[in-house]
Amino acid sequence: MHTLSPDRLRKSEHAINTLRKLFARFGSLTLGEYCSQQEHARQCATLAQLQGSERSLICAAFLHDIGHLQALDANIPGTGAEGHPDHDRIGAQLLRELGFSAAVYQPVAKHVEAKRYLAGAEAEYQDKLSRTSENSLNIQGGAMCAVARGEFLQSPYAREAIQLRRWDEGGKQQKLEIPGMEYWLSLCQEEL
Ligand SMILES: [Fe+2]
Numbered sequence: 001m002h003t004l005s006p007d008r009l010r011k012s013e014h015a016i017n018t019l020r021k022l023f024a025r026f027g028s029l030t031l032g033e034y035c036s037q038q039e040h041a042r043q044c045a046t047l048a049q050l051q052g053s054e055r056s057l058i059c060a061a062f063l064h065d066i067g068h069l070q071a072l073d074a075n076i077p078g079t080g081a082e083g084h085p086d087h088d089r090i091g092a093q094l095l096r097e098l099g100f101s102a103a104v105y106q107p108v109a110k111h112v113e114a115k116r117y118l119a120g121a122e123a124e125y126q127d128k129l130s131r132t133s134e135n136s137l138n139i140q141g142g143a144m145c146a147v148a149r150g151e152f153l154q155s156p157y158a159r160e161a162i163q164l165r166r167w168d169e170g171g172k173q174q175k176l177e178i179p180g181m182e183y184w185l186s187l188c189q190e191e192l
Contacts, residue, residue: 008192011099011192012099012189012192013189014098015098015099015100015188015189015192016185016188016189016192018094018098019063019066019098019185019188020181020185022066022069022070022073023037023038023041023069023181025069025072025073026068026069026072026073027041027069027181029072031068031081031082031083031132032081032082032083032130032131032132032135033130033132033172034130034172034173034174035172035173035174037065037068037069038181039176040065040171040172041061041062041063041064041065041066041171041184042062042178042179042180042181042184043167043170043171043172043173043176043178044061044062044064044164044167044168044170044171045058045059045061045062045184045187046171046176046178046179047061047167047170047171048060048061048062048163048164048167051163053163054103055187055190055191056101056103056104056191057103057107057160057163057164058187059100059104059187059188059191060103060104060105060107060108060160060164061164061167061168061171062184062187062188063091063095063100063104063108063188064088064091064107064108064111064164064168065083065087065091066091066094066095066108067083067084067086067087067088067089067090067091067092067094067108068083068084068087068091070087070090070091070094071083071084071086071087071090072084076090082132082135082136085136085139085140087112088108088109088110088111088112088113089109091105091108091109092105092106092108092109093105095108098192099192100188100191100192101191102156102157103157103160104191106156106157106160106161107157107160107161107163107164108164109157109161110152110155110157110158110160110161111161111164111165111168112140113144113152113158113161114152114158114161114162114164114165115129115133115137115140115165115168116137116140116141116142116143116144116148117144117148117149117152117153117158117162117165118162118165118166119137119142119143119144120143120144120145120146120148120149121144121149126143128169129169130169130172133168133169
């Protein structure tokens with residue numbers, strides 16, 4: 001446990017309260033998936049933790065779809081029954097504004113690109129996508145060609161985003177006994 005200055009503590013508490021409210025208001029929605037958004041967040045974070053990931057990447061896994069909830073809360077045009085197609089960018093911007101480091105918000109910013117990367121790189125990957133993820137793939141630009149994949153891999157946090165994406169596909173189960181919201185929110189606060 002680190003000691004924060006009063007200003008930093010106030011900012012981190014504001015950040016965690018913002019996230020807590022978003023999950024409280026919209027976390028029970030499924031947005032077309034097999035489980036609720038808060039279950040999905042907790043499942044992805046659990047998968048990241050089980051692999052012994054850095055805390056920053058566990059937080060990124062927990063928060064990667066927060067852009068859907070932010071889009072609903074802020075009434076951002078384009079939000080539909082399956083969330084917002086730009087939720088990667090919206091979520092990353094929110095996390096940056098709340099004070100998270102690039103190691104958290106960059107994998108979030110790139111998790112849709114990572115889906116496009118994997119769809120191009122691995123023939124069997126598209127079979128693992130949920131119907132909602134498969135539907136959005138084309139809207140998001142479809143599978144990346146080899147040149148685009150090479151460029152993506154060279155970009156910062158691309159490998160973390162690809163790893164996050166694999167947990168994203170794995171973290172959509174209907175019932176799983178895993179730590180609750182407050183456990184993961186505390187972990188996020190330690191990252192601030
Ligand atoms: Fe997701």
